Amino acid sequence: MTEPAKVVAIIAANTALSSLLGMVVAGDSRLKVRVFESELELIAYMRLAPVHMLVCDFDREGRPAYEMVEGIRLNGDLVSQDVPVIALTRSITPPMRHQAISAGIDEVIIKPMSPRHLLQRIQTRLRSRSVIGVLGGYRGPDRRNRISMPPVQPVPARRSTDNVIPLFPDRRKPQHPGLDG
Template sequence: MSEPSKVVAIIAATPALTALLAMVVAGDSRLKVRQFDSELALIAYMRLARVDVLVCDFDREGRPAYEMVEAIRLNGELLSQEVPVIALTRVITPPMRHQAISAGIDEVLIKPMSPRHLLQRIQARLRTRSVVGVLGGYRGPERRNRITMPAPQPVPARRETDNVIPLFPDRRRQQLPLLDS
């Protein structure tokens, strides 16, 4: 029996870019592509149907992409609350990077890029689960469940009686005066 088609939602900066990306992604017969002109239409669709990957654009008019993704992550009414997200942007700035991580955006691609590269990234996201989905909900910037390390212990200072000969003597030490006997 064949695997059900995966749904890819695309909401880009312009309708032309959305159509171009959708055309290339639709070339994979295992994917169903849904194009959206507004965030409102996307949210309404996500209340009714499941989305397997979301492609959004930081350069859209209106609310920034990271705010839209945060709203999706926090909206309990959506069927695809933990959807993997691939964002597109012209340039990444340090504040944008922090906002994308905080919102739970899985990947950011720099434009201009090949639409086939986007297709490859979508296929890779479908093969590997989203970090957000693996952990059972968004946990903020530290969402990879990293192992806690023990606190570093200070190394005790060496004593003068150690059997260690310094390679370079410390000339800063004060010379002890020689006693005349």
Template sequence: MSEPAKVVAIIAANQALTALLGMVVAGDSRLKVRQFDSELSLIAYMRLAPIDMLVCDFDREGRPAYEMVESIRLNGSLVSQDVPVIALTRTITPPMRHQAISAGIDEVVIKPMSPRHLLQRIQARLRTRSVVGVLGGYRGPDRRNRLATPVPQPVPQRRETDNVIPLFPDRRKPPQPHLDA
């Protein structure tokens, strides 16, 4: 017996990008693609049917992606409230990174990217399902078992007494002191 197809919802910055991404993702026979041109139609669909993955775009008009995802997480009337989310963006800034993590966006992919790369990220996310199902908690990837990073130490400035061999040594003769008699 075969596993049922996973549903991937895509809402991108424009209809052309949505159609292109949808076409590439639909190339995987284990995935069904649902394309949306507005947040309103996405929410209406999510009230009726479950989705297994959401791909949204930070660069689309209207409400920012992190606000849309946050409202999905807090909306109890949706069938797929804890859906994994991959967001697309042109650039990522520290405030955007913080907003994405706090909203529960699992991964941010920088555009331009290959649509096949996005397909690989969707497939990987569907295999791991990293979303935590407790409301109000952290919903991003599990980072508890990460290696601790060393604390950065200031690099002392080099002194002339260091054991450093110059790449191009100064081969000029040092100036001779004048001895006046």
């Protein structure tokens, strides 16, 4: 029994990059590629059909990628609200890094990169998330379902040394008080 093809949505800074990335990713017969020119097209598609991976570009015009991803994460009308996201950018700044983490972007790849490298990252992410997705899905660093743990109890200090073997034993003869002989 064959597994249905996974849908990879691509929204890049320009149509040439989108086409190139789409062509390389489509080389994997297990993946279906959907290339979008605008965020509105992407959101409209995601309302109707599942997306298994989103590749977006920080360098595209319009709303920044982290805001788009936050909008997807918060939009309850989408079929694939918890979609894994790989973002592309020319450079990473500390504020951008923080924004990407808080938005739930899974990975950021620096451009220029090999389109085959992107394909490998997509394949790895889809493979590694298949089991996790069944168990509830990854929600990003700020969205994890935390397991409730009992409060940490301090371990009482050991009072006796009956089971302690000294590393350097004291080989002197014991002094007995009161026996001066």
